[in-house]
Amino acid sequence: ALSSYARSFFAPLPKEAQPDKKEEVGHTKGGGVMRTIDGNILVGPDAHEVPSREDYSTNISDINNIIKKQKLAQPMLNKGDIITYFSGTRAATYEEDFVVRRGIFTSNVYEAAGIQSPGITAAPAIAVDIKNWIKEDLKAKEKSNFNPVYKHTPRLANLPDEERAKYIAKNPEYGEMICRCEEVSKGEIIDALESPLKVATIDGVKRRVRPGMGRCQGGFCSPLVAKIIAEHEGINVEDVLKGDEGSVIVYGNTKGNAKGENRDV
Structure with a gap:
């Protein structure tokens, strides 16, 4: 319901405008409720200074404060609708200027x-x-023939059935569903792997065409995405990375089942 309602950015008024709600609004003017280009909702963020540039932790106190604050602008917010949490760091200066x-x-x-x-x-x-x-x-010169527009396969989940059927008729891999939550096909994943801006990690494919962005957060589709990447790149599935260097998710085979067959773990 909130996704269909929040079609723009919502944020509570600053604490100066509602002194009776200073505790809920908090110390920062940041954050709000916004609809992304993919239709899902982002809530937050807040802002805290941390000593480490690699501190990406979240905690329940901050999450509760964000929900409490943003409920002032959107009473429909419900913690039960939250799929996942994100955090990041930014390099600030003590001068508070760019x-x-x-x-x-x-x-x-x-x-x-x-x-x-x-x-x-x-x-x-x-x-x-x-x-x-x-x-x-x-002494660089601008390219006169530079084209900033990159045409890619449209997101099939957003197409009418007739249009989607045309893509599937041309390439059956567009009809092989890999991510059921976000309705992402094998063909779309391969398109991402073959794009000029190359992606060859599970997180890279996730950001490009959204497998793993849904309710299960990749619980079902991540192994399939890893297999597709391995086959496309001609590597072992053990060499497929989740994201950054060293983020291996498959380490080898189990000792085998009753038939002597090995299974990836």
Whole structure:
């Protein structure tokens, strides 16, 4: 119900505008309830300073505070609807200002750091500045034939049955469902593996075409995705990574079953 209702960004008023709800609103102006381009709902975030740049932990206290705060804008929020939790870190500065400049100690690095909440609106202007510096410093010329539009297979789950049937008729792999939660086919996964911007990890495929994004969070489809990647790349399934280097998820075979057959674990 919330997904169909939240078609734009919602956020509670700041604590100055509702002094009787200072505790619920909290200390940060960040966060809200927003609908993504894929139709699901994101809630949050909050913001806390942490000592480690690799601290991606979440805790129940922060989660409860986010829900409590955002319920002021969307009373329909229900913790039972939450599929998964995300966290991330960003490099802030003690000056609380952007750092956008040519490298101080290097001539081939351009710095765009310390960019916090306003970064999403400032990013286009920052990109223009850095592009102009590169043109000036490297005497670079813009490609006259550059095409920024990449045409890819549309998400079949969003197509009418007649249109989807046409794709399946051309390539039966579009009819082989791998992720039931998000209705992602084998053909779409292979398209991602063969795209100019290559992805060859389970997380990479997940971000590109969404297998594993649904309610089961990859509990059913991840082994199938790993097998597809292994077959397409010509590698063993033990060599397929979840994401970053070293994130192996299959380590070998069990000692075998009663028939002497091995099984992947």
